Amino acid sequence: MNRLAKETSPYLLQHAHNPVDWYPWGEEALQKAKAEDKPILVSIGYAACHWCHVMERESFEDEGTARIMNELFINIKIDREERPDLDHIYMDAVQAMTGSGGWPLNVFLTPDKLPFYGGTYFPPVKAFNRPSWKEVLLALSQAFNERREDLETQAENMRDHLTQASRFGEKPIDLQLVPKEELFTKEQCNTIFSNMMQQGDKEWGGFGHAPKFPGTFIIQYLLRYHHSFNEPQALQQALLSLDKMIQGGIYDQLGGGFARYSTDAKWLAPHFEKMLYDNALLVDVMSEAYSLTRNELYARTIADTLGFVTREMTDAGGGFYSALDADSEGVEGKFYTWSREEIEAVLGPDAALFCTFYDVTEEGNWEETNILWITKRAAVFAAENGITEEALEKSLAVSREKLMAVRAKRVRPGLDDKIILGWNALMIHACCRAYAAVGVEQYREMAINAMNFCLNNLQQIDKQSFFHTFKAGVAKYPAFLDDYAWLVRALIALQEVTGDAGWLEKARGLTEYVITNFSDEGGIYFYYTEAGQTDVIVRKKEVYDGATPSGNAVMASNLIYLSIVYDKKHWSERGVAMLAGQSQMAVRYSTSFGVWAGLLLQLVNGTKEIAVVGNDYKSRMQDTNRHYIPFKVLVGSTTDIPGIPLLEQRERPGETLVYVCEDYHCIKPVNYIEEIINLK
CATH class of the missing domain: 3.40.30.10 (Glutaredoxin)
Incomplete structure (x- = not known):
């Protein structure tokens, strides 16, 4: 040992x-x-x-x-x-x-x-x-x-x-010399769209060649681009990518949840590890897709994915575990794959229909075994097999339940049960977005419980700084930029779905901590590690999106959001300056700078500032959440709140009013968001 x-x-x-x-x-x-x-x-x-x-x-x-x-x-x-x-x-x-x-x-x-x-x-x-x-x-x-x-x-x-490599940003663009309207343009957004579409697989969805990763930031940009400029090709490619993943072997057809990536272009054969962050990011973008399309496929997939997270990746205290291994008993994918003989033994006369639908064969569709995946939409399959879609769905649901019971007795893949602050923040944000879109109370409870877990177990004694990871009662390692950026974003999302301004106050305090302890010498970007950390040979600045969103890109977005809430113009200027330094990269390398691209699209479109004031403000906020308004700031209260300009001098006794503003200039308030739903 x-x-x-x-x-x-x-x-x-x-x-x-x-x-x-x-x-x-x-x-x-x-x-x-x-x-x-x-x-x-x-x-x-x-x-x-x-x-x-x-x-x-x-x-x-x-x-x-x-x-x-x-x-x-x-x-x-x-x-x-x-x-x-x-x-x-x-x-x-x-x-x-x-x-x-x-x-x-x-x-x-x-x-x-x-x-x-x-x-x-x-x-x-x-x-x-x-x-x-x-x-x-x-x-x-x-x-x-x-x-x-x-x-x-x-x-x-x-x-x-x-x-x-981390010296960029030391001489920022002088924003006084170049108007924002010239820095960020619709033409740039169009070019980003074009570049993403050139990478898009028009048959199987996704972007680039095998191995294929989910590409959630690209899908999100395409959804928002379509919503902004009514471009059907963007919507088509985004939804094709989601649909093919949901039908593929990358998605666990029995238990819900997505594997890390697909080794082939058709999404059939994944490396079977399931990571918390992938599932968070996919729930996030599926929530947007559902809000935009109301397609029940996305609501069902959100439910099954968050069901998997609850069942297999949630600590008793409410925090989320990190990952499930690809291997069990030393064999990759053994827990998830099936022989036709096994399925026939479990399902009996229902096996033939199930195996045909999920492409299960005697010889196997992958390495002499079978990965469950869907090759035809249910409506097409039902028509070809002379049954109703309802009867098909009912039969498949019963069969899946039987197979899940058998699978539960197998040797399970290894569980990485450490709790990482930033990954938890990504899942908290996803749960908030899922609640906003679908309205299932359990999703909001998951978010609140996980946030309280993080605040109680990963916050350091000084109550400002955080630890990065928690396991077996021990929190360790100072949190990194990503942890803080994603946590601030999650706190913002929690306020939008709870109406509790206390979450915004925590977001503001953490943002001030990040500015003090992570800022670079130019006062524009943020280092990955906190000032004073001595065991690294360099302090890096990360700006591109990998499997998870760039901490700098998310902080730029956070600064712009919170600058509107608290009227902190210098925070907005810093966020804009950060984007200005990366906008050319976002245009040129769109698939690696998807979060920056989305922020650029937001600044071109403008941000709707929505304030809800009155006794029923929480239900009216949720009414607002159900609509697809991707570029918004949403705050609410029963009464005026000094220090939050959107909530000052808004109260009218006996009424709950919805104010829609831009740059604090508001149109006439309404009682319900449905009265002005043509928001971009």
Whole structure:
């Protein structure tokens, strides 16, 4: 048993019994490297990572390989979800060295933590045009001993490169010289739309080629672009992408919830891990799709996905777990796949219809087994098989329930039950959006319970700063920019669905904390790590959207929203300046800057400022929420609230009034939002 046995991360605990003398990242390991003058091997992964498990079985559990690692290196294991700051730095370094990246990420450092070599998966014997892991270890140890000066120079140059990559924004655009109307234009929005459509798969939905990721930020932009400019192609591509994912194997047809991504263009075969953030982002965008179309498919999928989250990824205290593994019993997807024989044994005479609908065959539709997926819409299938759609749906529902009962007895995939602040904030926001769209009270309760969990368990004693992660009663690691940005956004969303202005006050306080502790030297963008953190070799600034939204993009949006609520013009100016520095990138690389693109679209369209005042303000706020008004600020109260301009001097005794404003100029108030629903 090595030093990881005392950790709480499920990923680190998976390696606690390796013969490798693993250390967690910390002073003990870093000082030992200096004292013994040895290179550091940092291996980064996460609990649901398939290839991480493969490399562990092949190399880290092998006594001979471990002997080499222990003799020649100080070996550190990092859970990328616990320390995304270190993962970002060393991933950027490996991508700069090799042109590619991924997990497991294996990077070699000098005793001063500077990277000089790295890669991803290495096989135990030479294969796939890759050297064996033992060859890599021996060659790098020899190079460190014989060409030390060259390696250190190379490592210092890499640190300088990483530092330089975060120097943008130090000379911001002078917003006094360029009017906002010229900075952000409809033509830019049109170009973004065109660029996204060029990437769109017009047959199977989604964007780009296999492997295929959900692309929720792109889908959201297309929904909002259609709503803004009445462009049917945008709507068609957005809904096609959602529909094909919902029909695909990437979606758990029995239990609800989405896997990480599809390995093929048709969404059939995922890597089966289920991440909290993917499901949050998909619920978020499906809620918008439902608000826009009222298609019950999206309401059902939201219900089943949040049902899965409640059933399998929610702590007793209300917080949300991080992920479910792809593997069970050492086999990827074993928990989710079926042979036709198994299904026939469970369903009997109903099996034929079920198997035809879900493409289950004797030989299997994937690696000699079957992933359940839908190849034809229910209405088409029912017509072809001479039954009513209602009868089909009823039969399938009964069959799914029977199979779920059998599946529940299988060996379950591993659960990563640590609770990450930022990912919880994404799911809280999604629950708020789902409640706003569909009106199911349970969704709002999920959001409130999870937020209270985070405030009670991850907030530090000073009651301003937060921890990043919580597990087994222990909160650890200072929260990062993403955690705070997404938390502020979730607090804003909670106010919109509860009418409780206290959530906005918390959002304002956290925003002030972020400005004080994360701002860059130019006072425009935000660093990923808090000021004063000493164990990183550079402070990075992240602006592009990966699997999750850019913390800087979300903070820009937060600043603009809260500037309207509290009349803080300088916050709005900062948000606009942040966007101005990224707008060209958003136009040119639209699929990697989707959140920035959405903010640009908002500034071109304008933001509706909606205030509801009177005794029935909560129900009127929910009436407003049910309409698709993507670019809005929504606040409410029974009476005037000083300090919130939209809620000042609005009260009329005996009435509940809805005020719709822009730049604080309001049209005549109405009793119900339906009286003025032609809002963009």
